[in-house]
Amino acid sequence: MLAKIQPRVLELWLLGGFPSPVDLITAGEESMKRRWFLASTAAVALATVSLTAACGGNESAEGGEAAGGVLTMATSADYPPYEFVETAGGTEEIVGFDVDIARHIATELGYDLEITNIDFNGLIPALQAGRADFVMAGMTPTEERQQNVDFSDIYYTAQQTIVSPSGSGITSPADLEDKTVGVQLGSIQEGLAQDLATETPGMELSPLNRINEIVQELKSGRIDAAIIEDTVAKGFLENNPDLEAVVIPEEGPVGSAIAFPKDSERVDDFNQVLAEMESSGLMEELIVKWFGDGAE
Numbered sequence: 001m002l003a004k005i006q007p008r009v010l011e012l013w014l015l016g017g018f019p020s021p022v023d024l025i026t027a028g029e030e031s032m033k034r035r036w037f038l039a040s041t042a043a044v045a046l047a048t049v050s051l052t053a054a055c056g057g058n059e060s061a062e063g064g065e066a067a068g069g070v071l072t073m074a075t076s077a078d079y080p081p082y083e084f085v086e087t088a089g090g091t092e093e094i095v096g097f098d099v100d101i102a103r104h105i106a107t108e109l110g111y112d113l114e115i116t117n118i119d120f121n122g123l124i125p126a127l128q129a130g131r132a133d134f135v136m137a138g139m140t141p142t143e144e145r146q147q148n149v150d151f152s153d154i155y156y157t158a159q160q161t162i163v164s165p166s167g168s169g170i171t172s173p174a175d176l177e178d179k180t181v182g183v184q185l186g187s188i189q190e191g192l193a194q195d196l197a198t199e200t201p202g203m204e205l206s207p208l209n210r211i212n213e214i215v216q217e218l219k220s221g222r223i224d225a226a227i228i229e230d231t232v233a234k235g236f237l238e239n240n241p242d243l244e245a246v247v248i249p250e251e252g253p254v255g256s257a258i259a260f261p262k263d264s265e266r267v268d269d270f271n272q273v274l275a276e277m278e279s280s281g282l283m284e285e286l287i288v289k290w291f292g293d294g295a296e
């Protein structure tokens with residue numbers, strides 16, 4: 001038992017300590033117990049650093065965890081309805097469209113699922129460092145990211161919108177002249193805003209870590225607008241009637257895919273389950289569950 005968990009404990013320890021309960025929300029009570037057991041065995045693990053290193057303790061989560069029957073998913077749980085922290089009933093749980101898909105895939109492939117919550121900008125580095133087996137975060141498979149990670153097939157597509165205070169008069173990218181525009185750090189929206197800024201005089205970017213921060217900055221008037229994808233903006237608008245959004249039509253839809261460490265052997269298995277979810281209608285059910293009836 002101890003031998004099995006040591007590499008994982010070390011990995012967490014060496015890569016910056018144990019996540020807090022808020023940052024690490026596990027799938028089910030069993031995993032939770034195991035996680036706290038791991039935390040409490042940190043001292044033991046430290047005492048065995050040299051031994052484990054000699055046995056290949058640097059191996060990625062992919063190699064280390066698969067045999068143990070646990071898949072670790074990293075996400076940035078600030079992105080309803082894809083993934084967000086639900087605090088109902090005094091407990092905190094990461095839920096959403098991506099989480100339902102991940103749970104289904106894990107079950108189909110015979111694994112337990114653990115979820116770690118980190119800033120969007122840290123997701124690809126987490127995969128590269130072997131701290132997660134895969135990432136689901138409404139992540140778009142861009143060419144640039146494909147240099148560093150592998151992607152599954154696309155499972156959902158969405159459009160970009162400009163969100164601004166109601167009555168701002170901002171209806172197109174040209175209206176972003178002399179405006180400060182919030183975007184999530186490391187997202188494709190940041191890249192899009194950088195492109196727009198080159199052709200929009202006086203437009204400035206305000207890159208922030210979490211979407212909630214962007215919404216707060218907008219409401220307090222510290223930024224004038226934000227670029228957020230339509231399905232996510234819709235949810236924030238429902239809770240914030242003082243904001244409005246317009247689609248940027250010329251950008252066209254972009255998709256979300258699951259990211260893996262480069263050359264991961266899991267991509268095919270995941271794609272197969274995604275395809276089955278499409279053909280069985282389960283994907284459509286989840287889309288309706290999380291995005292509503294109007295979603296395609």
Ligand code: ARG
Pocket residue numbers: 075076077078079082083120137138139140141184186187188189211229
């Ligand atoms: N689709 C965009 C991208 O890939 C934004 C994703 C943001 N996801 C999140 N969980 N905050 O860059």
